[in-house]
Amino acid sequence: MFHTFDELAVIYNKILDGTATEQEKWDLEVDLRLGCMVADGALKIIQKKAEELRQQS
Numbered sequence: 001m002f003h004t005f006d007e008l009a010v011i012y013n014k015i016l017d018g019t020a021t022e023q024e025k026w027d028l029e030v031d032l033r034l035g036c037m038v039a040d041g042a043l044k045i046i047q048k049k050a051e052e053l054r055q056q057s
Helices: 005-017 022-055
Strands: none
Touching: 005 022
16 A cells, blocks of 8 residues: 555654654555656656657657
């Protein structure tokens, strides 16, 4: 399950003050890793489309 940015901010603050559970730490890490994978995939699609547009002009 993905968390909202607000939920992740709460978890992050708990990590900073030392009250986060191991599950909360894991949840934040997983959401960040998945978010990075999605962003990387989107960047590759954008780069491919940009190259196609450059070749057309």
